[in-house]
Amino acid sequence: MVESKLTLEKIEEARHRLAGVAHRTPLDFSATFSEMTGNDVFLKLENMQKTGSFKIRGAYNKVMSLDEKDRGRGVIAASAGNHAQGVAYAAARAGLPCTIVMPAGAPISKIAATRGYGSEVVLAGGGYDEAYRLAVELREKSGAAFIHGFDDVDVIAGQATIALEILEDLPGVEAVLVPVGGGGLIAGISFALKTLRPEVRVVGVQAAGAPAMLLSWRKGRLVETAHASTFADGIAVRRPGRVAFGIIRQCVDEIVTVDDEETAGAILMLLERSKLVVEGAGAVGLAALVYQKTALRNARTVVVLSGGNIDVNILSIIIERGLVKTGRYARLRAVLSDEPGNLGKLLAAVARTRANVISVAHNRIRPGVPLKQAEVELSLETRNKEHIGQILEVLARAGYRPEIIA
Structure with a gap:
Protein backbone atom coordinates (compact mmCIF):
# COMPACT_ATOMS: atom_id res chain seq x y z
CA MET A 1 0.00 0.00 0.00
CA LYS A 55 -6.34 16.49 19.24
CA ILE A 56 -9.96 16.48 18.16
CA ARG A 57 -8.91 18.08 14.86
CA GLY A 58 -6.80 15.16 13.69
CA ALA A 59 -8.84 12.43 15.34
CA TYR A 60 -12.13 13.61 13.89
CA ASN A 61 -10.64 14.11 10.44
CA LYS A 62 -9.22 10.58 10.44
CA VAL A 63 -12.36 8.87 11.70
CA MET A 64 -14.58 10.70 9.22
CA SER A 65 -12.23 9.88 6.34
CA LEU A 66 -12.57 6.11 6.88
CA ASP A 67 -14.49 4.21 4.24
CA GLU A 68 -17.37 1.90 5.08
CA LYS A 69 -15.16 -1.19 5.09
CA ASP A 70 -12.76 0.34 7.63
CA ARG A 71 -15.65 1.47 9.82
CA GLY A 72 -17.17 -2.00 9.94
CA ARG A 73 -15.40 -3.21 13.07
CA GLY A 74 -15.09 0.09 14.87
CA VAL A 75 -11.95 2.00 15.82
CA ILE A 76 -9.15 1.64 18.34
CA ALA A 77 -6.46 4.04 19.52
CA ALA A 78 -3.71 4.45 22.09
CA SER A 79 -3.43 7.72 23.97
CA ALA A 80 -2.30 9.39 27.18
CA GLY A 81 -5.64 11.20 27.19
CA ASN A 82 -6.19 13.99 24.69
CA HIS A 83 -6.19 11.90 21.51
CA ALA A 84 -8.37 9.43 23.40
CA GLN A 85 -11.06 12.03 23.91
CA GLY A 86 -10.85 13.21 20.31
CA VAL A 87 -11.24 9.68 18.93
CA ALA A 88 -13.98 8.84 21.41
CA TYR A 89 -15.92 11.97 20.46
CA ALA A 90 -15.51 11.32 16.73
CA ALA A 91 -16.52 7.66 17.08
CA ALA A 92 -19.62 8.67 19.03
CA ARG A 93 -20.59 11.15 16.28
CA ALA A 94 -20.08 8.47 13.64
CA GLY A 95 -21.90 5.79 15.64
CA LEU A 96 -18.84 3.51 15.75
CA PRO A 97 -17.73 1.23 18.59
CA CYS A 98 -14.49 2.54 20.06
CA THR A 99 -11.74 1.12 22.25
CA ILE A 100 -9.05 3.33 23.75
CA VAL A 101 -5.91 1.97 25.42
CA MET A 102 -4.51 4.44 27.94
CA PRO A 103 -1.52 4.31 30.32
CA ALA A 104 -2.52 3.19 33.80
CA GLY A 105 -1.06 6.44 35.12
CA ALA A 106 -3.09 8.69 32.84
CA PRO A 107 -4.92 11.51 34.66
CA ILE A 108 -8.21 10.30 36.11
CA SER A 109 -10.00 13.26 34.53
CA LYS A 110 -8.90 12.16 31.04
CA ILE A 111 -9.91 8.54 31.64
CA ALA A 112 -13.33 9.61 32.92
CA ALA A 113 -13.88 12.02 30.02
CA THR A 114 -13.00 9.31 27.47
CA ARG A 115 -15.45 6.87 29.03
CA GLY A 116 -17.99 9.66 29.13
CA TYR A 117 -18.05 9.71 25.31
CA GLY A 118 -19.09 6.06 25.33
CA SER A 119 -15.75 4.40 24.58
CA GLU A 120 -14.34 1.31 26.22
CA VAL A 121 -11.13 2.19 28.06
CA VAL A 122 -8.38 -0.39 28.58
CA LEU A 123 -5.54 0.57 30.92
CA ALA A 124 -1.97 -0.54 30.21
CA GLY A 125 1.04 -0.34 32.50
CA GLY A 126 3.79 2.22 31.94
CA GLY A 127 3.44 5.16 29.57
CA TYR A 128 2.18 5.86 26.07
CA ASP A 129 4.51 3.42 24.33
CA GLU A 130 3.25 0.46 26.37
CA ALA A 131 -0.33 1.53 25.68
CA TYR A 132 0.46 1.71 21.98
CA ARG A 133 1.87 -1.82 21.89
CA LEU A 134 -1.21 -3.22 23.62
CA ALA A 135 -3.51 -1.31 21.27
CA VAL A 136 -1.73 -2.84 18.27
CA GLU A 137 -2.21 -6.33 19.75
CA LEU A 138 -5.92 -5.72 20.36
CA ARG A 139 -6.33 -4.30 16.88
CA GLU A 140 -4.85 -7.45 15.33
CA LYS A 141 -7.44 -9.53 17.17
CA SER A 142 -10.46 -7.31 16.51
CA GLY A 143 -9.68 -5.92 13.07
CA ALA A 144 -10.72 -2.44 14.21
CA ALA A 145 -9.37 0.59 12.33
CA PHE A 146 -6.35 1.97 14.15
CA ILE A 147 -6.40 5.75 14.70
CA HIS A 148 -2.81 6.73 15.37
CA GLY A 149 -2.26 9.71 17.62
CA PHE A 150 0.37 11.44 15.50
CA ASP A 151 1.82 9.29 12.73
CA ASP A 152 -0.95 9.42 10.14
CA VAL A 153 -1.38 11.80 7.20
CA ASP A 154 -5.08 12.43 7.87
CA VAL A 155 -4.41 13.09 11.55
CA ILE A 156 -1.57 15.46 10.66
CA ALA A 157 -3.80 17.23 8.13
CA GLY A 158 -6.37 17.85 10.85
CA GLY A 322 5.01 28.11 42.94
CA LEU A 323 3.80 30.01 46.00
CA VAL A 324 6.65 28.59 48.08
CA LYS A 325 9.20 29.44 45.42
CA THR A 326 8.09 33.08 45.29
CA GLY A 327 7.80 33.46 49.06
CA ARG A 328 4.01 33.73 49.12
CA TYR A 329 3.50 30.63 51.22
CA ALA A 330 5.56 29.34 54.13
CA ARG A 331 5.43 26.57 56.67
CA LEU A 332 7.39 27.05 59.86
CA ARG A 333 7.92 25.12 63.05
CA ALA A 334 8.54 26.28 66.62
CA VAL A 335 8.71 24.60 70.03
CA LEU A 336 7.07 26.29 73.00
CA SER A 337 6.14 25.50 76.60
CA ASP A 338 2.98 23.42 76.77
CA GLU A 339 1.05 25.80 79.00
CA PRO A 340 -2.31 27.53 78.58
CA GLY A 341 -2.05 30.74 76.55
CA ASN A 342 1.35 30.08 74.94
CA LEU A 343 -0.11 29.13 71.57
CA GLY A 344 -2.11 32.36 71.64
CA LYS A 345 1.06 34.35 72.32
CA LEU A 346 2.80 32.73 69.33
CA LEU A 347 -0.13 33.50 67.05
CA ALA A 348 -0.27 37.07 68.34
CA ALA A 349 3.41 37.52 67.41
CA VAL A 350 2.67 36.20 63.92
CA ALA A 351 -0.34 38.52 63.65
CA ARG A 352 1.90 41.53 64.27
CA THR A 353 3.75 40.70 61.02
CA ARG A 354 0.47 40.81 59.04
CA ALA A 355 0.97 37.23 57.85
CA ASN A 356 -2.23 35.25 57.37
CA VAL A 357 -2.41 31.95 59.28
CA ILE A 358 -3.86 29.21 57.04
CA SER A 359 -3.52 26.26 59.44
CA VAL A 360 -2.07 25.31 62.84
CA ALA A 361 -0.83 21.86 63.92
CA HIS A 362 -0.10 21.42 67.65
CA ASN A 363 1.84 18.27 68.62
CA ARG A 364 2.98 17.44 72.15
CA ILE A 365 3.76 13.74 71.65
CA ARG A 366 6.11 13.74 68.65
CA PRO A 367 9.38 11.91 69.47
CA GLY A 368 12.16 14.38 70.16
CA VAL A 369 9.90 17.05 71.67
CA PRO A 370 10.73 17.44 75.38
CA LEU A 371 8.08 16.76 77.99
CA LYS A 372 6.06 19.81 78.96
CA GLN A 373 6.74 21.32 75.54
CA ALA A 374 4.83 21.22 72.25
CA GLU A 375 5.78 21.54 68.63
CA VAL A 376 3.67 23.92 66.55
CA GLU A 377 3.60 23.97 62.77
CA LEU A 378 2.10 27.01 61.07
CA SER A 379 1.10 27.38 57.44
CA LEU A 380 1.23 31.04 56.48
CA GLU A 381 0.16 33.18 53.57
CA THR A 382 2.99 35.67 53.05
CA ARG A 383 3.83 38.52 50.67
CA ASN A 384 7.35 37.58 49.54
CA LYS A 385 10.65 36.15 50.79
CA GLU A 386 11.50 39.41 52.53
CA HIS A 387 8.26 39.17 54.48
CA ILE A 388 9.16 35.62 55.58
CA GLY A 389 12.49 36.94 56.83
CA GLN A 390 10.68 39.61 58.86
CA ILE A 391 8.41 36.97 60.42
CA LEU A 392 11.39 34.87 61.50
CA GLU A 393 13.05 37.95 63.00
CA VAL A 394 9.95 38.94 65.00
CA LEU A 395 9.52 35.42 66.36
CA ALA A 396 13.18 35.18 67.29
CA ARG A 397 12.96 38.46 69.22
CA ALA A 398 9.92 37.07 71.02
CA GLY A 399 12.00 34.18 72.30
CA TYR A 400 11.11 31.47 69.79
CA ARG A 401 13.45 29.49 67.58
CA PRO A 402 11.41 29.29 64.37
CA GLU A 403 12.44 26.91 61.59
CA ILE A 404 11.22 27.07 57.98
CA ILE A 405 10.12 23.64 56.76
CA ALA A 406 8.67 24.65 53.36
Whole structure:
Protein backbone atom coordinates (compact mmCIF):
# COMPACT_ATOMS: atom_id res chain seq x y z
CA MET A 1 0.00 0.00 0.00
CA VAL A 2 1.48 3.36 -1.02
CA GLU A 3 1.15 5.96 1.71
CA SER A 4 -0.45 9.19 0.57
CA LYS A 5 1.41 12.43 1.20
CA LEU A 6 0.32 15.52 3.05
CA THR A 7 -0.92 18.28 0.76
CA LEU A 8 -2.68 21.60 1.14
CA GLU A 9 -5.71 19.98 -0.49
CA LYS A 10 -5.84 17.42 2.31
CA ILE A 11 -5.61 20.18 4.89
CA GLU A 12 -8.46 22.10 3.25
CA GLU A 13 -10.53 18.90 3.17
CA ALA A 14 -9.85 18.49 6.87
CA ARG A 15 -10.99 22.03 7.56
CA HIS A 16 -14.21 21.33 5.66
CA ARG A 17 -14.85 18.17 7.73
CA LEU A 18 -14.16 20.02 10.97
CA ALA A 19 -16.50 22.92 10.21
CA GLY A 20 -19.15 23.06 12.91
CA VAL A 21 -17.32 20.44 14.98
CA ALA A 22 -13.97 21.84 16.13
CA HIS A 23 -13.92 25.37 17.50
CA ARG A 24 -12.02 28.10 15.72
CA THR A 25 -10.00 28.95 18.81
CA PRO A 26 -9.00 32.52 19.69
CA LEU A 27 -5.60 34.03 18.96
CA ASP A 28 -5.12 36.21 22.00
CA PHE A 29 -2.48 38.96 22.27
CA SER A 30 -0.70 38.95 25.64
CA ALA A 31 0.75 42.27 26.75
CA THR A 32 2.21 40.55 29.83
CA PHE A 33 4.22 37.92 27.97
CA SER A 34 5.14 40.37 25.24
CA GLU A 35 6.79 42.66 27.77
CA MET A 36 8.36 39.72 29.57
CA THR A 37 9.98 38.20 26.47
CA GLY A 38 10.66 41.14 24.16
CA ASN A 39 8.34 39.79 21.45
CA ASP A 40 4.78 40.48 20.35
CA VAL A 41 3.25 37.33 21.83
CA PHE A 42 -0.05 35.86 20.70
CA LEU A 43 -1.50 32.75 22.37
CA LYS A 44 -3.35 30.22 20.20
CA LEU A 45 -5.88 28.92 22.71
CA GLU A 46 -6.31 25.25 21.81
CA ASN A 47 -6.81 24.67 25.53
CA MET A 48 -10.29 26.07 24.81
CA GLN A 49 -10.87 23.55 22.02
CA LYS A 50 -13.70 21.01 22.23
CA THR A 51 -12.53 18.09 24.43
CA GLY A 52 -9.90 20.49 25.84
CA SER A 53 -7.20 19.87 23.25
CA PHE A 54 -6.20 20.28 19.59
CA LYS A 55 -6.34 16.49 19.24
CA ILE A 56 -9.96 16.48 18.16
CA ARG A 57 -8.91 18.08 14.86
CA GLY A 58 -6.80 15.16 13.69
CA ALA A 59 -8.84 12.43 15.34
CA TYR A 60 -12.13 13.61 13.89
CA ASN A 61 -10.64 14.11 10.44
CA LYS A 62 -9.22 10.58 10.44
CA VAL A 63 -12.36 8.87 11.70
CA MET A 64 -14.58 10.70 9.22
CA SER A 65 -12.23 9.88 6.34
CA LEU A 66 -12.57 6.11 6.88
CA ASP A 67 -14.49 4.21 4.24
CA GLU A 68 -17.37 1.90 5.08
CA LYS A 69 -15.16 -1.19 5.09
CA ASP A 70 -12.76 0.34 7.63
CA ARG A 71 -15.65 1.47 9.82
CA GLY A 72 -17.17 -2.00 9.94
CA ARG A 73 -15.40 -3.21 13.07
CA GLY A 74 -15.09 0.09 14.87
CA VAL A 75 -11.95 2.00 15.82
CA ILE A 76 -9.15 1.64 18.34
CA ALA A 77 -6.46 4.04 19.52
CA ALA A 78 -3.71 4.45 22.09
CA SER A 79 -3.43 7.72 23.97
CA ALA A 80 -2.30 9.39 27.18
CA GLY A 81 -5.64 11.20 27.19
CA ASN A 82 -6.19 13.99 24.69
CA HIS A 83 -6.19 11.90 21.51
CA ALA A 84 -8.37 9.43 23.40
CA GLN A 85 -11.06 12.03 23.91
CA GLY A 86 -10.85 13.21 20.31
CA VAL A 87 -11.24 9.68 18.93
CA ALA A 88 -13.98 8.84 21.41
CA TYR A 89 -15.92 11.97 20.46
CA ALA A 90 -15.51 11.32 16.73
CA ALA A 91 -16.52 7.66 17.08
CA ALA A 92 -19.62 8.67 19.03
CA ARG A 93 -20.59 11.15 16.28
CA ALA A 94 -20.08 8.47 13.64
CA GLY A 95 -21.90 5.79 15.64
CA LEU A 96 -18.84 3.51 15.75
CA PRO A 97 -17.73 1.23 18.59
CA CYS A 98 -14.49 2.54 20.06
CA THR A 99 -11.74 1.12 22.25
CA ILE A 100 -9.05 3.33 23.75
CA VAL A 101 -5.91 1.97 25.42
CA MET A 102 -4.51 4.44 27.94
CA PRO A 103 -1.52 4.31 30.32
CA ALA A 104 -2.52 3.19 33.80
CA GLY A 105 -1.06 6.44 35.12
CA ALA A 106 -3.09 8.69 32.84
CA PRO A 107 -4.92 11.51 34.66
CA ILE A 108 -8.21 10.30 36.11
CA SER A 109 -10.00 13.26 34.53
CA LYS A 110 -8.90 12.16 31.04
CA ILE A 111 -9.91 8.54 31.64
CA ALA A 112 -13.33 9.61 32.92
CA ALA A 113 -13.88 12.02 30.02
CA THR A 114 -13.00 9.31 27.47
CA ARG A 115 -15.45 6.87 29.03
CA GLY A 116 -17.99 9.66 29.13
CA TYR A 117 -18.05 9.71 25.31
CA GLY A 118 -19.09 6.06 25.33
CA SER A 119 -15.75 4.40 24.58
CA GLU A 120 -14.34 1.31 26.22
CA VAL A 121 -11.13 2.19 28.06
CA VAL A 122 -8.38 -0.39 28.58
CA LEU A 123 -5.54 0.57 30.92
CA ALA A 124 -1.97 -0.54 30.21
CA GLY A 125 1.04 -0.34 32.50
CA GLY A 126 3.79 2.22 31.94
CA GLY A 127 3.44 5.16 29.57
CA TYR A 128 2.18 5.86 26.07
CA ASP A 129 4.51 3.42 24.33
CA GLU A 130 3.25 0.46 26.37
CA ALA A 131 -0.33 1.53 25.68
CA TYR A 132 0.46 1.71 21.98
CA ARG A 133 1.87 -1.82 21.89
CA LEU A 134 -1.21 -3.22 23.62
CA ALA A 135 -3.51 -1.31 21.27
CA VAL A 136 -1.73 -2.84 18.27
CA GLU A 137 -2.21 -6.33 19.75
CA LEU A 138 -5.92 -5.72 20.36
CA ARG A 139 -6.33 -4.30 16.88
CA GLU A 140 -4.85 -7.45 15.33
CA LYS A 141 -7.44 -9.53 17.17
CA SER A 142 -10.46 -7.31 16.51
CA GLY A 143 -9.68 -5.92 13.07
CA ALA A 144 -10.72 -2.44 14.21
CA ALA A 145 -9.37 0.59 12.33
CA PHE A 146 -6.35 1.97 14.15
CA ILE A 147 -6.40 5.75 14.70
CA HIS A 148 -2.81 6.73 15.37
CA GLY A 149 -2.26 9.71 17.62
CA PHE A 150 0.37 11.44 15.50
CA ASP A 151 1.82 9.29 12.73
CA ASP A 152 -0.95 9.42 10.14
CA VAL A 153 -1.38 11.80 7.20
CA ASP A 154 -5.08 12.43 7.87
CA VAL A 155 -4.41 13.09 11.55
CA ILE A 156 -1.57 15.46 10.66
CA ALA A 157 -3.80 17.23 8.13
CA GLY A 158 -6.37 17.85 10.85
CA GLN A 159 -3.78 19.38 13.16
CA ALA A 160 -2.53 21.56 10.28
CA THR A 161 -5.83 23.46 10.25
CA ILE A 162 -4.44 25.38 13.25
CA ALA A 163 -1.86 26.95 10.94
CA LEU A 164 -4.54 28.09 8.50
CA GLU A 165 -6.33 29.90 11.33
CA ILE A 166 -3.09 31.51 12.54
CA LEU A 167 -2.26 32.84 9.07
CA GLU A 168 -5.77 34.25 8.63
CA ASP A 169 -5.89 35.86 12.08
CA LEU A 170 -2.28 37.14 12.06
CA PRO A 171 -1.02 37.53 8.47
CA GLY A 172 2.20 39.12 9.70
CA VAL A 173 3.20 36.23 11.97
CA GLU A 174 6.98 35.74 12.09
CA ALA A 175 7.44 32.77 14.43
CA VAL A 176 5.35 29.95 15.85
CA LEU A 177 6.27 27.82 18.89
CA VAL A 178 4.70 24.36 18.95
CA PRO A 179 4.77 21.56 21.57
CA VAL A 180 6.36 18.33 20.34
CA GLY A 181 5.75 14.76 21.45
CA GLY A 182 5.26 12.26 18.65
CA GLY A 183 5.32 15.08 16.13
CA GLY A 184 1.86 15.16 14.55
CA LEU A 185 0.99 18.69 15.65
CA ILE A 186 4.22 20.36 14.60
CA ALA A 187 4.36 18.33 11.38
CA GLY A 188 0.96 19.67 10.31
CA ILE A 189 1.54 23.24 11.44
CA SER A 190 5.05 23.48 9.98
CA PHE A 191 4.01 21.98 6.63
CA ALA A 192 1.15 24.45 6.20
CA LEU A 193 3.25 27.41 7.30
CA LYS A 194 6.25 26.60 5.15
CA THR A 195 4.03 25.92 2.13
CA LEU A 196 2.10 29.18 2.43
CA ARG A 197 4.62 31.42 4.23
CA PRO A 198 8.10 29.85 4.09
CA GLU A 199 9.70 32.80 5.92
CA VAL A 200 7.81 32.02 9.16
CA ARG A 201 10.15 30.46 11.73
CA VAL A 202 8.82 27.25 13.31
CA VAL A 203 10.23 26.26 16.71
CA GLY A 204 9.40 22.92 18.31
CA VAL A 205 9.51 22.50 22.09
CA GLN A 206 9.95 19.20 23.90
CA ALA A 207 10.16 18.20 27.54
CA ALA A 208 13.80 17.70 28.54
CA GLY A 209 12.86 14.32 30.01
CA ALA A 210 11.35 13.13 26.72
CA PRO A 211 13.64 14.49 23.96
CA ALA A 212 13.20 11.78 21.31
CA MET A 213 12.26 14.20 18.50
CA LEU A 214 15.14 16.55 19.29
CA LEU A 215 17.61 13.66 19.21
CA SER A 216 16.09 12.34 15.99
CA TRP A 217 16.16 15.80 14.40
CA ARG A 218 19.84 16.25 15.29
CA LYS A 219 20.89 12.82 14.02
CA GLY A 220 18.69 12.81 10.93
CA ARG A 221 17.11 9.47 11.80
CA LEU A 222 14.49 8.18 14.21
CA VAL A 223 15.82 7.73 17.74
CA GLU A 224 13.99 5.94 20.53
CA THR A 225 14.81 6.91 24.10
CA ALA A 226 14.85 4.46 27.00
CA HIS A 227 12.51 6.61 29.05
CA ALA A 228 10.07 9.50 28.72
CA SER A 229 10.17 11.19 32.11
CA THR A 230 7.96 14.27 32.41
CA PHE A 231 4.69 15.24 34.05
CA ALA A 232 3.65 16.62 30.64
CA ASP A 233 1.98 13.33 29.73
CA GLY A 234 0.70 14.59 26.37
CA ILE A 235 4.26 14.74 24.99
CA ALA A 236 5.83 11.85 26.94
CA VAL A 237 6.72 9.83 23.84
CA ARG A 238 9.83 7.66 23.50
CA ARG A 239 9.77 7.28 19.70
CA PRO A 240 8.56 9.95 17.25
CA GLY A 241 6.31 9.16 14.32
CA ARG A 242 7.97 8.20 11.04
CA VAL A 243 5.60 10.15 8.79
CA ALA A 244 5.69 13.17 11.10
CA PHE A 245 9.49 13.07 11.30
CA GLY A 246 9.84 13.16 7.54
CA ILE A 247 7.86 16.40 7.43
CA ILE A 248 9.60 17.89 10.45
CA ARG A 249 13.07 17.39 8.96
CA GLN A 250 12.07 19.56 6.02
CA CYS A 251 9.87 22.17 7.70
CA VAL A 252 11.01 22.84 11.28
CA ASP A 253 13.73 25.43 11.94
CA GLU A 254 14.63 24.65 15.53
CA ILE A 255 13.79 22.26 18.38
CA VAL A 256 14.52 23.11 22.02
CA THR A 257 13.68 21.57 25.39
CA VAL A 258 12.38 22.84 28.72
CA ASP A 259 12.53 21.05 32.06
CA ASP A 260 9.52 20.29 34.22
CA GLU A 261 10.20 23.15 36.63
CA GLU A 262 10.13 25.62 33.73
CA THR A 263 6.94 24.06 32.39
CA ALA A 264 5.33 24.28 35.82
CA GLY A 265 6.38 27.93 36.03
CA ALA A 266 4.70 28.64 32.69
CA ILE A 267 1.50 26.90 33.84
CA LEU A 268 1.41 29.06 36.95
CA MET A 269 2.08 32.25 34.98
CA LEU A 270 -0.70 31.44 32.51
CA LEU A 271 -3.09 30.76 35.37
CA GLU A 272 -2.24 33.89 37.34
CA ARG A 273 -1.47 36.40 34.58
CA SER A 274 -3.81 35.27 31.80
CA LYS A 275 -6.47 33.31 33.75
CA LEU A 276 -5.83 30.31 31.49
CA VAL A 277 -5.75 26.68 32.60
CA VAL A 278 -3.16 24.82 30.51
CA GLU A 279 -1.71 21.33 30.87
CA GLY A 280 2.01 20.54 30.88
CA ALA A 281 2.25 19.69 27.18
CA GLY A 282 0.36 22.85 26.33
CA ALA A 283 2.65 25.13 28.33
CA VAL A 284 6.08 24.09 27.01
CA GLY A 285 6.03 26.63 24.16
CA LEU A 286 5.54 29.54 26.51
CA ALA A 287 8.14 28.10 28.88
CA ALA A 288 10.68 28.09 26.05
CA LEU A 289 9.96 31.74 25.31
CA VAL A 290 9.90 32.95 28.93
CA TYR A 291 13.03 31.05 29.94
CA GLN A 292 14.87 32.12 26.77
CA LYS A 293 15.45 28.70 25.23
CA THR A 294 15.17 30.26 21.78
CA ALA A 295 16.76 33.47 20.50
CA LEU A 296 13.53 35.06 19.24
CA ARG A 297 13.50 38.83 19.77
CA ASN A 298 11.18 41.56 18.52
CA ALA A 299 9.23 38.93 16.56
CA ARG A 300 5.50 38.65 16.05
CA THR A 301 5.26 35.28 17.78
CA VAL A 302 2.45 32.76 18.20
CA VAL A 303 2.62 30.24 21.04
CA VAL A 304 0.34 27.23 20.60
CA LEU A 305 -1.26 26.30 23.93
CA SER A 306 -2.16 22.82 22.77
CA GLY A 307 -4.39 21.64 25.62
CA GLY A 308 -5.92 22.37 28.99
CA ASN A 309 -6.66 18.91 30.40
CA ILE A 310 -4.49 19.09 33.49
CA ASP A 311 -5.16 16.87 36.48
CA VAL A 312 -6.36 19.04 39.35
CA ASN A 313 -4.02 17.27 41.78
CA ILE A 314 -1.02 18.17 39.62
CA LEU A 315 -2.33 21.72 39.30
CA SER A 316 -2.66 21.96 43.09
CA ILE A 317 0.95 20.87 43.57
CA ILE A 318 2.18 23.34 40.93
CA ILE A 319 0.32 26.19 42.60
CA GLU A 320 1.63 25.34 46.07
CA ARG A 321 5.22 24.86 44.87
CA GLY A 322 5.01 28.11 42.94
CA LEU A 323 3.80 30.01 46.00
CA VAL A 324 6.65 28.59 48.08
CA LYS A 325 9.20 29.44 45.42
CA THR A 326 8.09 33.08 45.29
CA GLY A 327 7.80 33.46 49.06
CA ARG A 328 4.01 33.73 49.12
CA TYR A 329 3.50 30.63 51.22
CA ALA A 330 5.56 29.34 54.13
CA ARG A 331 5.43 26.57 56.67
CA LEU A 332 7.39 27.05 59.86
CA ARG A 333 7.92 25.12 63.05
CA ALA A 334 8.54 26.28 66.62
CA VAL A 335 8.71 24.60 70.03
CA LEU A 336 7.07 26.29 73.00
CA SER A 337 6.14 25.50 76.60
CA ASP A 338 2.98 23.42 76.77
CA GLU A 339 1.05 25.80 79.00
CA PRO A 340 -2.31 27.53 78.58
CA GLY A 341 -2.05 30.74 76.55
CA ASN A 342 1.35 30.08 74.94
CA LEU A 343 -0.11 29.13 71.57
CA GLY A 344 -2.11 32.36 71.64
CA LYS A 345 1.06 34.35 72.32
CA LEU A 346 2.80 32.73 69.33
CA LEU A 347 -0.13 33.50 67.05
CA ALA A 348 -0.27 37.07 68.34
CA ALA A 349 3.41 37.52 67.41
CA VAL A 350 2.67 36.20 63.92
CA ALA A 351 -0.34 38.52 63.65
CA ARG A 352 1.90 41.53 64.27
CA THR A 353 3.75 40.70 61.02
CA ARG A 354 0.47 40.81 59.04
CA ALA A 355 0.97 37.23 57.85
CA ASN A 356 -2.23 35.25 57.37
CA VAL A 357 -2.41 31.95 59.28
CA ILE A 358 -3.86 29.21 57.04
CA SER A 359 -3.52 26.26 59.44
CA VAL A 360 -2.07 25.31 62.84
CA ALA A 361 -0.83 21.86 63.92
CA HIS A 362 -0.10 21.42 67.65
CA ASN A 363 1.84 18.27 68.62
CA ARG A 364 2.98 17.44 72.15
CA ILE A 365 3.76 13.74 71.65
CA ARG A 366 6.11 13.74 68.65
CA PRO A 367 9.38 11.91 69.47
CA GLY A 368 12.16 14.38 70.16
CA VAL A 369 9.90 17.05 71.67
CA PRO A 370 10.73 17.44 75.38
CA LEU A 371 8.08 16.76 77.99
CA LYS A 372 6.06 19.81 78.96
CA GLN A 373 6.74 21.32 75.54
CA ALA A 374 4.83 21.22 72.25
CA GLU A 375 5.78 21.54 68.63
CA VAL A 376 3.67 23.92 66.55
CA GLU A 377 3.60 23.97 62.77
CA LEU A 378 2.10 27.01 61.07
CA SER A 379 1.10 27.38 57.44
CA LEU A 380 1.23 31.04 56.48
CA GLU A 381 0.16 33.18 53.57
CA THR A 382 2.99 35.67 53.05
CA ARG A 383 3.83 38.52 50.67
CA ASN A 384 7.35 37.58 49.54
CA LYS A 385 10.65 36.15 50.79
CA GLU A 386 11.50 39.41 52.53
CA HIS A 387 8.26 39.17 54.48
CA ILE A 388 9.16 35.62 55.58
CA GLY A 389 12.49 36.94 56.83
CA GLN A 390 10.68 39.61 58.86
CA ILE A 391 8.41 36.97 60.42
CA LEU A 392 11.39 34.87 61.50
CA GLU A 393 13.05 37.95 63.00
CA VAL A 394 9.95 38.94 65.00
CA LEU A 395 9.52 35.42 66.36
CA ALA A 396 13.18 35.18 67.29
CA ARG A 397 12.96 38.46 69.22
CA ALA A 398 9.92 37.07 71.02
CA GLY A 399 12.00 34.18 72.30
CA TYR A 400 11.11 31.47 69.79
CA ARG A 401 13.45 29.49 67.58
CA PRO A 402 11.41 29.29 64.37
CA GLU A 403 12.44 26.91 61.59
CA ILE A 404 11.22 27.07 57.98
CA ILE A 405 10.12 23.64 56.76
CA ALA A 406 8.67 24.65 53.36
